[in-house]
Amino acid sequence: xxxxxxxxxxxxxxxxxxxxxxxxxxxxxxxxxxxxxxxxxxxxxxxxxxxxxxxxxxxxxxxxxxxxxxxxxxxxxxxxxxxxxxxxxxxxxxxxxxxxxxxxxxxxxxxxxxxxxxxxxxxxxxxxxxxxxxxxxxxxxxxxxxxxxxxxxxxxxxxxxxxxxxxxxxxxxxxxxxxxxxxxxxxxxxxxxxxxxxxxxxxxxxxxxxx
Numbered sequence: 001x002x003x004x005x006x007x008x009x010x011x012x013x014x015x016x017x018x019x020x021x022x023x024x025x026x027x028x029x030x031x032x033x034x035x036x037x038x039x040x041x042x043x044x045x046x047x048x049x050x051x052x053x054x055x056x057x058x059x060x061x062x063x064x065x066x067x068x069x070x071x072x073x074x075x076x077x078x079x080x081x082x083x084x085x086x087x088x089x090x091x092x093x094x095x096x097x098x099x100x101x102x103x104x105x106x107x108x109x110x111x112x113x114x115x116x117x118x119x120x121x122x123x124x125x126x127x128x129x130x131x132x133x134x135x136x137x138x139x140x141x142x143x144x145x146x147x148x149x150x151x152x153x154x155x156x157x158x159x160x161x162x163x164x165x166x167x168x169x170x171x172x173x174x175x176x177x178x179x180x181x182x183x184x185x186x187x188x189x190x191x192x193x194x195x196x197x198x199x200x201x202x203x204x205x206x207x208x209x210x211x
Contacts, residue, residue: 024168025141027149028122030161032093037124037161038188045165047120049190054099058088062101070189072115078106080184089183092126093159100159100185102128107181111174113189121171122163123187125178127155132180139164140173159185167192 028044030037042049052074054065060082064075080101083089089100103109113121127133133155138148145166153160164171176184 025139025145025147025164025166025171027137027139027147028163028165029149029151030122030163032124032153032158032160034094037094038122038186041120041122041161041163041165045120046193047165047190048193049120049122049188052187052189054082054101056082056099058082058084067115067189070115070118072113074187074189075112075114076101077110077112078104080104080109083183085185089126091155091157091159092185093124093157096124096159096186098185100126100183102183103181105181107132107179108175108177109184111176113170113172113174115189117191118171118189119167119192120163120165120190121174121187122161123184124159124161125176125182125184126153126159127178128181128183130155132178132182133158134179135162135182136177137162138175139171140175141166141169142172143169145169159183 028041030040050069052065052067054062061079062082063079064073066073081104083100083102085092085097085100089102125135133153136148136150138146140146147164149162151160
């Protein structure tokens with residue numbers, strides 16, 4: 001029996017699996033606090049995050065947010081209504097009172113990250129009414145990777161954190177689906193911390209020396 005076709009198929013499968021591993025995106029679900037959300041995300045993935053601000057007036061229609069630190073824009077699939085917690089949006093969590101972005105009744109929304117290298121994205125979301133707090137959120141990468149998270153959170157004082165991270169490709173799009181309309185805020189984009197990049201470079205050097 002000729003085993004060559006088997007070994008060729010095994011090698012092809014191994015190469016495909018390695019390619020998928022290199023293009024991996026990891027999802028993260030935090031809680032309603034800063035410690036279990038923003039801070040836990042940073043500690044888990046060792047990333048430096050930059051907060052995205054719009055700075056407009058409440059009830060302004062917004063289709064995207066400029067992110068000059070990353071040379072681009074966070075683009076919305078459909079317009080949002082800018083609200084402030086306590087002014088146009090009733091509650092949030094962990095004492096936050098800043099700007100949030102309401103989907104204007106939409107249950108699905110996509111966000112394109114038209115900017116330079118972005119390896120991490122996170123935010124908080126809160127549903128608009130009781131019973132519509134089930135979320136499925138998916139991130140898409142520049143090399144074809146993707147990952148999803150799902151969770152439930154309340155509509156009252158319970159904005160919940162989620163995020164995505166990849167060391168191997170850019171995060172280029174986020175899609176959010178929920179059982180009702182919602183608002184999103186406190187979103188950030190980031191890159192690996194210098195220590196992470198140094199470890200990655202060292203690992204690559206070691207791999208090359210083994211050949």
